[in-house]
Amino acid sequence: MSSETIPQVAPEVLAVHEQMKRRQRIRRGLTYVLASLICLWITVPIFFIFSMAFTTQETVRSYPKGFLPFIPFSTETMTFFLNSDGIFEGVINSITVAVITLVLSTIIAAPAGYAISRYIFPGRNFFRLSILAVRAFPIVVLSIPMAVMFIQLGFFDSVYSLSLMHTALTLPTTVLVIASVFASIPYELEEAAQVFGCTPFQAFRTVVLPLVMPGIAASAIFTFVMSWNEVFAASILTIQNRTLPAQVLFALGNSSEAYQFAGGFFLLIPSLIFMFFIRKYLFNMWGQVSK
């Protein structure tokens, strides 16, 4: 915008306008500085752990390390970590648990999410509220009785019992997220399809499903990340079949820094990848959830 777009204005007004624009520019500049500072606050630790995970073990032990970009690159630390006892099995277990959890919780939650967003029925509010209450519950509170229960059932220390536990933790979030995804698709679309001769199921499959798929995929990815990250229940419920975080936590006290740093970065990877894909859905997901 230049001053030509607002003709026949007194010079004083123009001056005020200019001043406002200048102030706005300064503020914008400051916001950029602020944004960069916060980005640094988040990325510098990640970059440091990355450089520690991909360097020689000697560098990890050395001191002082100097400034960041000059740390020599090598896959030695990461290779050492990945070849340590129980890590490969841990990765496999973690992925198995996370996949079962995401499949189970999506399958169970999707119908409930659809019901909440599409129907008004007696008990709907109670259901919503109890889901919210469950979501706010600490994992710690549930893990101990669950562990005791699984031991009594002889169903302990298996990726399947851990998946059941993780599903209980992720289910409420998934229900609310999927409900918000369905709520963003107008019901009129479904109705229109039915007017044009679709059965309710056909209308759902051909009209609604393609529209909600990206949102549901985002929620599934988030479920995966939640399960991958979960440490407390995993270390309580598994002994032999530890997931990766449980294995790293268990080895934490008596392992080298090279192992710890490489492990720390390895645990971070899914977040670095998946957050890129689901960042746009975050507000949909959590915005709705918090209401």
Place this chain on the structure above:
Amino acid sequence: MQTKRNWVPYLLILPTFIYLILFFAYPMVRGLNLAFFDDEANLALHAEASSDAAIADLIPQSASIEILGRQGNLVAEEVLDENNLLTEIWFTIEAPDVDGNTVTGWASESRIRVREEAEDGTPIMGTVRRRLGSNADPLTSVYAEPNENSDVIGQLEARTEVQIVELATLEVWFLLKGENNGTPVEGWAPSRYIQIFDDEITGRVDRGNSGEFTTKFVEKMVNDRFFWPAMRYTAILLLLIIPTQFVLAIVMALVIQAQLRFNSFILYIFAIPLGVSDLAVGILWFAIFTQNGLLNSFLQTVGFIESPSSWLTADSRNWILVAIWLAEVWRATSIVMVIVVSGLQAISSEVLEAAEVFGANMWQRLRYIILPLLRPSLQVALILRTILAFQVFAVVIALSGGDVVTVLANETYRQYFDLRNSNVAAAYALLILVISMFTAVIYLRAIRTQEEASAT
């Protein structure tokens, strides 16, 4: 929205509902049970040596007892491998008695020497053992039932050949005498609950089989040497983390709302910590604060310090707290930011523009317009964050080893995992639950009073 009343929505929510009952409501009840109910508090003493007999008395776990008598009793197969279980084997035998009549009845394995076995090892024939000792009864009794207190149906001479028809494994039951709160009690109990001392006539109740309400697990928790430190550090961390987090989250949300040029990229960076586990964050900040970590390297290169200082040792508790604080702020601010951004998106830009036209500066707009309108979102975020703050666990272990600075969740883990005491662990878990619910209620109360105050 469909308002027609039908059963479809109920059918759709049914799986979720069932799942939550199974894996949420039931464990909650079980948790209460674990924390307040001692399953093994008392041992039931039966009037007769049979689990069907009436329960005469209860005797508390670990009471000392005196053994008055013993008797075998048929035992279920699933308890056979339990600790302390004493068994004896009895045979159904068929043999001529002293009078020459053939009797069929029960005799203890200890009285019969097996002479012949079937291919699978089942004894089929044997002879009656001789009783040793000068004044011992030379005859061996055959009983109507597999125990020595039942009717004698015949007497066998030593060395009589007997056919072994059948064999039964019996659990030994003891008739025992002890005290319950000063009152003497007496009755029969199975051997698997009892530990017998070497003299074979005294022992103690190893575990009970009849539960009772107890506060001993809660007492044990409160008297644990880590309990009060855990409470204190949990509270300190809560007070440090939450305000910082909210200020930072609001700043981050305003940056996102400013729609800078690389907004999408900035959002990606801001969102990364949302998906990072607390263990990874603990290790991340451990890498910074450890002796030869980033912080010391940086300070030394710049010239602030001469030699590496140690931040994470027992002598520098406060620095451990600072490290945990920074780690938690780093990790969990993103979720608050996301909630605040969705709150901000709901504020119409016209309101803000109007304020700007009337000359409100940035701070005034924040203080008088944005924050009040954000209040519902902030409430949700506050409650969520407070409850989640009680779960801080792996960060603490990674940064302090779990001993120097400890929190409630960490104590739950220690009780369960290291000390194998699931009852005390359940008590800790319940405490966390109660505290988080209590805090949530206090917040809601405070918010409501505020609203009432502003309404009048």
